[in-house]
Amino acid sequence: MIRPVIVAGVLLLGLGAVSAQQDAVKNAQTVMKTTGKNTGALAAMVKGDKPYDQATVDASLAVLEETAKKLPALFPEGMKGLPSDDDYSASPKIWENKADFAAHIATFAKTVTDAKSSVKDLATLKAAVPVIGKACGGCHETYRIKKS
Ligand code: HEC
Known part of the structure; x- marks a missing residue:
């Protein structure tokens, strides 16, 4: 009776693939949460909840x-x-509109590069954060699904 063993093996392989993909989901969510936390740190200074601090801005x-660099590989096909x-999930549109998704990544990356060279004080931070926020929101609007 060799067959049940093979079936079990195939099942296990299948499970391995599924859990690797679940890890990918978790990984994307962790990267986004870290991104959210760090954007929150910038927003707190803009709102005046925290004093302006160049080291925090730079970090x-x-x-x-890093997020901008990770994004192109963050949502693998599987x-x-x-x-x-x-609370959130990735929309299937990510894999259906690849060129547009890549364009959103490029837009986001540019806002971060621009901010890195422009932000030197609270006034320049106040100018940059909404631009970055718009790039986050522009991608989320189409590609992030909020659970109802
Ligand atoms: C190119 C697209 C894109 C950009 C740019 C982007 N995100 Fe996301 N983000 C996503 C997608 C897709 C999800 C849903 C992934 C999931 O939750 O499975 C997401 C989820 C999130 C989540 C929820 C994570 C969770 O699961 O709880 C937060 C918070 C977040 N993003 C913050 C940000 C912030 C802040 C920025 C900008 C600084 C940003 N994102 C830029 C695509 C993007």
């Missing part, structure tokens, strides 16, 4: 720059349609 923009146990 947060460095994280956002992730399409996978369930998310989080």
